[in-house]
Amino acid sequence: MKPELNDLVHTGPGTIAGRYLRSFWQPVLRSEDLAAGVAVPVRLMSEDFTVYRGASGAAHVVAPRCPHRLTRLHMGWVEDDAIRCLYHGWKFDASGQCTHQPGEREVFTRGTRIASYPTAEYLGLVWAWLGEGDAPPMRRYPDFERPGFLSVGIPERWPCNYFNRIDNATDIFHVLATHRETMARESGLPPQGIDGGWAAPEVKFAETGFGVESTVKGASGNTSYFHFLMPNTNAIAAHVGRVEGYRDGSRHWKAEMFIRVPVDDESCISFPLALIDVHGDEAVQVRTRRDQARAELDPERLIEQDALAVIAGTKRIGQMDGRMSAYYSFLVEDYACQVGQGAIADRGRERLGQIDQGVALVRKIWLRELAAFAEGRPVKQWEVPAGLADKTQPQPSWVQPQG
Ligand code: FES
Ligand SMILES: [Fe+2]
Structure with missing residues (x-):
């Protein structure tokens, strides 16, 4: 169906304008609003994310919820460049790989992942690639x-x-x-x-x-x-x-x-x-x-x-x-x-x-x-x-x- 004016305004996951906007890097936060060791919830295009800055100084954008029992990840602790869930302590590195699950076997840990998104900082803003497939190079100004x-x-x-x-x-x-x-x-x-x-x-x-x-x-x-x-x-x-x-x-x-x-x-x-x-x-x-x-x-x-x-x-x-x-x-x-x-x-x-x-x-x-x-x-x-x-x-x- 041919897109109409009404389609321009809906940008949630799966919408046509939302998919098109996601095919460009988008700013998610001002750099100065993200201190090292801090995680914050961010909502963009009707989708939730966890954004945090690790000890290395790098910003990371990952899934909003812990896959264990689904609580919000930003409430947890930033450890080096990983984030640990507040509820039962599962820990995820910046690539989204689970690296520690208190009380669980390693094979279970290895098979647990969350989404993580390419992230960069530029012109005082944290930008992320939230689109499908590989991230293209970021547009420069x-x-x-x-x-x-x-x-x-x-x-x-x-x-x-x-x-x-x-x-x-x-x-x-x-x-x-x-x-x-x-x-x-x-x-x-x-x-x-x-x-x-x-x-x-x-x-x-x-x-x-x-x-x-x-x-x-x-x-x-x-x-x-x-x-x-x-x-x-x-x-x-x-x-x-x-x-x-x-x-x-x-x-x-x-x-x-x-x-x-x-x-x-x-x-x-x-x-x-x-x-x-x-x-x-x-x-x-x-x-x-x-x-x-x-x-x-x-x-x-x-x-x-x-x-x-x-x-x-x-x-x-x-x-x-x-x-x-x-x-x-x-x-x-x-x-x-x-x-x-x-x-x-x-x-x-x-x-x-x-x-x-x-x-x-x-x-x-x-x-x-x-x-x-x-x-x-x-x-x-x-x-x-x-x-x-x-x-x-x-x-x-x-x-x-x-x-
Ligand atoms: S909900 Fe995150 S570790 Fe249980
Ligand atoms: Fe104006």
Whole structure:
């Protein structure tokens, strides 16, 4: 059967979109959230996993449950690079092989295994291969490997389907309305004053070797680029952007990307990464300020609280907590709009117009790839080229030739 819009949102084991997403390495956790010797439960694409960091410093992803009497493995002990179950002490090495079962014969131990998944750490995140067959090499993002301060954002856990967030990648026009109040607050103008009568930017969308490129010509004549990287990553080419924790309107050159991973069909997690063009002492200052804002405000809780109040109708978008930086209030605005669509938006009832060409294009590509994938035909091999983040002019210092 030909995949339909409704198939994009279901990603549990065995679903077509779930199998397709699993054919790419996916981030599972922020590296800094996994201390050595610690195991945590992680749910992704309606499937549970145990993630732990062994004494060697390596992260491991294994089955959620002990095969003995099925209790959760993360409750147990990490011993070297193995994990031992809390219930009766069965021990599994990182490959999933059982190596010790108190009170059992060795032959029984040798025949006991749990699933284990190829795991790697890259750009401050723990990634895993959760797909069928052998893991392909992990995709790299060369633009984010360059010098600068790589700020690994607070993972965003939102109670909506991951596709609500993917749809937003090429939804350029939402910025005018959704972020109007924050932009007004920043500029000191009333909301009516900032948008020049809602003058829409000129936007072109095109399929590329990595996904979709949105080229946006602003009223000022500047051109900016937004990249959707198949299958689940939004990227913004280098721009002078807001920095987390800065309430004074400070901006820096930065390139960003956001990887949207389903937790289950009604919630998702997004991993934001920003490569900021600051170095040395300046990078230390930016990091310190970011960490202070995180410690003082607990932005994850504050953003959720404000956005849910806006959705519930007990707060207006302009009444959000005034201590938040524009970086955070952009998130409240996005959260309210995207979660406000419903956990799983009914796309059959939408009324798409002119401004939705980018949204329609991403869905069309996804459906085309899912159809090929479902029928066992070759799917497009997506590649993220080096220099993708550098299309903007003028360029930030970190893209200029070294030396
Ligand atoms: S349930 Fe894990 S050892 Fe018994
Ligand atoms: Fe937005």
